[in-house]
Amino acid sequence: MKGTKVVSNKTVVLMGHMDTVGIDxxxxxxxxxxYPDQLMEALKTEELPPQVENxxxxxxYLFGRGILDMKSGVASTSPC
Numbered sequence: 001m002k003g004t005k006v007v008s009n010k011t012v013v014l015m016g017h018m019d020t021v022g023i024d025x026x027x028x029x030x031x032x033x034x035y036p037d038q039l040m041e042a043l044k045t046e047e048l049p050p051q052v053e054n055x056x057x058x059x060x061y062l063f064g065r066g067i068l069d070m071k072s073g074v075a076s077t078s079p080c
Contacts, residue, residue, distance in 0.1 A: 020066075021065050021066040023065055026039075026065070029042050029043075029046075033064065033065040034064065034065050035064070036062050036063065036064035036067060039063055039064050040062070040063060040064075043056060043063060
């Protein structure tokens with residue numbers, strides 16, 4: 001890829017996609033699927049598979065409908 005402002009041999013390619021993620025998989029919690037804080041609170045009382053429980057308890061994950069899903073790549077590739 002060639003830039004238009006200066007000559008350079010450096011290239012950064014960011015990729016992303018846009019789609020709509022359904023909420024049916026959230027079952028009885030689907031009213032909270034689009035509200036990560038509420039969903040995280042509700043998940044505290046749910047029985048989760050061991051790996052999911054470990055991830056949840058680690059505090060390093062945020063659960064929610066399409067919570068990241070490459071949106072930063074789409075935003076970064078938008079024209080300025």
